[in-house]
Amino acid sequence: MAAEGSSIDALGQFELVPVFGRIGASVGFTQSSAHMLLVVGLITLLLMAGIGARAVIPGRLQALTESLYEFIQDMVVSQVGEEGKRYFPFVFTLFMFILFGNLIGLFPFAFTFTSHIAVTFALAAIVFVLITVVALRLHGLKFFGYFFPEGAPLWLAPIIIPVEIVSYLSRPVSLSIRLFANMVAGHVMLQVFASFIVMLGGLGLIGKIVAVGPLALNVVLIGFEILVGFLQAYVFAILTSIYLHDAVHLH
Amino acid sequence: MNEQNGFEERLREARGRHGLDRAAQEQGSGASGLPGGSMGLGLRAGIEVVSALIAGVALGWVLDRWLGTFPWLLLLGFVLGAAAGILNVYRLFAPRRGIH
The missing domain is CATH 1.20.5 (Single alpha-helices involved in coiled-coils or other helix-helix interfaces)
Known part of the structure; x- marks a missing residue:
């Protein structure tokens, strides 16, 4: 799969394949959807097992669950303010889904569903619709004043308003592209260096010795990818909270 | 307790x-609590510009298809997207407008 002949197929790993035989094919149930379900199951299991004990002195699982929970809660409250607690479940769900999606993609034979723009854009679109609805419900028509900052000269309105609208519309685009690009770049690099190992390995003894180089690099890259996976889930969650802050307070 | x-x-x-x-x-x-680092900041700025351009061009293109004025609104959208991209990058570096 990795290196057929001497060509490097770096993008083949992102191809969608229907799973579960004929039933899966007829409803378009791909390995991407299967991994999403798996991630949802894993998160549910972790949280259920984590809070099951309810010990005063937490065990390992409980400590992990509690620190994830408090990490996101602190972030939401510090970014949005006390009224941000209402949106904590949403941000926590997003964060866990993206974090587990990023991390599960690092396992052999697994698929990274966050490496598809359709998935990341769908998540960003949910955030975009939510912040718009929250702003409209809390502020009504005053929300549209957001597109024209107070104190700006009125004759600039024909320029400022379209630019502000485009800037507002670019939020889900930048949110989705950031996550998608990071995941694709990381997995393409892993694939390319993995192909080097296979190709060099076929070149006799010297090739096998040289192949240690890309192998070492891939070990480092895997560690780096764990960092990137966590960081991108964090960035997605914190940008969601910043947008929620804008929606709630509307400067 | x-x-x-x-x-x-x-x-x-x-x-x-x-x-x-x-x-x-x-x-x-x-300022916003996001992880810093010059490389990350540069990437963020680039993504902000590109996504604003995409949003502007897409908006112009959709309006063009709707109104049948093919190239003009797309070009206008491109200019607006570029301006919005610069605005986004400015907001990235400017201190956040706080809670009034």
């Missing part, structure tokens, strides 16, 4: 002794 308060107190002391809290404060760099 008293016992737990004592625990929090001791935990804070221990964290302070090992310099954990200070490290956490320094890590949360950047």
Whole structure:
């Protein structure tokens, strides 16, 4: 799969394949959807097992669950303010889904569903619709004043308003592209260096010795990818909270 | 309850002794609480510009298809997208407008 002949197929790993035989094919149930379900199951299991004990002195699982929970809660409250607690479940769900999606993609034979723009854009679109609805419900028509900052000269309105609208519309685009690009770049690099190992390995003894180089690099890259996976889930969650802050307070 | 308060107190002391809290404060760099670093900041700025361009061009293109004025609104959308991209990058570096 990795290196057929001497060509490097770096993008083949992102191809969608229907799973579960004929039933899966007829409803378009791909390995991407299967991994999403798996991630949802894993998160549910972790949280259920984590809070099951309810010990005063937490065990390992409980400590992990509690620190994830408090990490996101602190972030939401510090970014949005006390009224941000209402949106904590949403941000926590997003964060866990993206974090587990990023991390599960690092396992052999697994698929990274966050490496598809359709998935990341769908998540960003949910955030975009939510912040718009929250702003409209809390502020009504005053929300549209957001597109024209107070104190700006009125004759600039024909320029400022379209630019502000485009800037507002670019939020889900930048949110989705950031996550998608990071995941694709990381997995393409892993694939390319993995192909080097296979190709060099076929070149006799010297090739096998040289192949240690890309192998070492891939070990480092895997560690780096764990960092990137966590960081991108964090960035997605914190940008969601910043947008929620804008929606709630509307400067 | 008293016992737990004592625990929090001791935990804070221990964290302070090992310099954990200070490290956490320094890590949360950047005005918005996002992770800093010049490479990350550069990438963020690039993504902001590109996504604003995409949003502007897409908006212009959709309006063009709707109104049948093919190239003009797309070109206008491109200009607006470029302006919005610069605005986004400016917002990235400018201090956030706080809670009034």
